[in-house]
Amino acid sequence: MLHVATVHWQDERWITPQLKFLRKNLPEHQVWASLNGIDIENWREEFNFVEDLQGEHHHKLNFLAEKILAVASDDDLLLFLDSDAFPISRIGPEVLEGLPLLAVRRDENAGQPMPHPCFCLTTVGFWREIQGDWGIGKFHWTAPGGDRLTDVGANLLGNLLERGIEWRPLLRSNKFNLDPLWFGIYGDVVYHHGAGSRPAISYRQTIIQRDAIRKARDAAVIPASIPLLGKFERAVRYRRAEKQQAIIQGQVLESAKILSEEVIASILTDDEFFRRFTESPTE
Secondary structure (H helix, E strand, C coil), X not given: CEEEEEEEECCHHHHHHHXXXXXXXXXXXXXXXXXXXXXXXXXXHHCCEEECCCCCHHHHHHHHHHHHHCCCCCCCEEEEEECCEEECCCCCHHHHCCCCEXXXXXXXXXXXXXXXEEEEEEEHHHHHHCCCCCCCCCCCEECCCCCEECCCCHHHHHXXXXXXXXXXXXXXXXXXXXXXXCCEEECCCEEECCCCCCCCCCHHHHHHHHHHHHHHHHCCCCCCCCXXXXXXXXXXXXXXXXXXXXXXXXXXXXXHHHHXXXXXXXXXXXXXXXXXXXXXXXX
16 A cells, blocks of 8 residues: 655645546555645545644644554555645656655755655655654755755655665656756656745745845945945945845746746646656657
């Protein structure tokens, strides 16, 4: 048996395509879900377990895992899945390739090193053994820009590192990209839309905007050693750059929204929509 733990937030459009691709590509399975901002009664029959769980994303994943572990056997498979992600090829124990855990790793998003909860496959027994936890804060990493970060999956990475456990990362394998971060194919196994239920601003984009503001400030002509004028020029340049980047951010969001709606429309109408990303434009 394979148990799926998934969290849907404020957008029910992802439920139908996700369930469709699960039925197509998974062996016998059960789906355990949290639906927030969605009428559960409209979907109750589609899930083996469904509740409107409270808390942050990692709290909901951990709660669903606890419910699954209470009834599942060690040999059962356990799949964690974001609402806007689903398998595009057959999934079974063989995809683990002899390792205890497989997960998307989003190197393209400022070098995120952790197993990502958008798609993570393991066994119930292994999750029990390591006392799996999607929480944040106990483990941090340093991003290319120098920031110390933690996110959902960070504690899991720390757990694996401490135990010296090797895991299989699924890396972005798109042959065609509408965007360098969104609409991703990973290991030719899974599709992850990205920001499917929220505004499409990423840490990667935040770094770009922050660096642009800093460069504008540091381009000041008046030396900082001239106290009043130097400070004034840098403040003016900083504020102007902030306003400019706010405009750019709005444009980025609008462009991402247009692309997202286009791809969602194709997901809802075409079971082979992902070929757009897995095949070279020249093929």
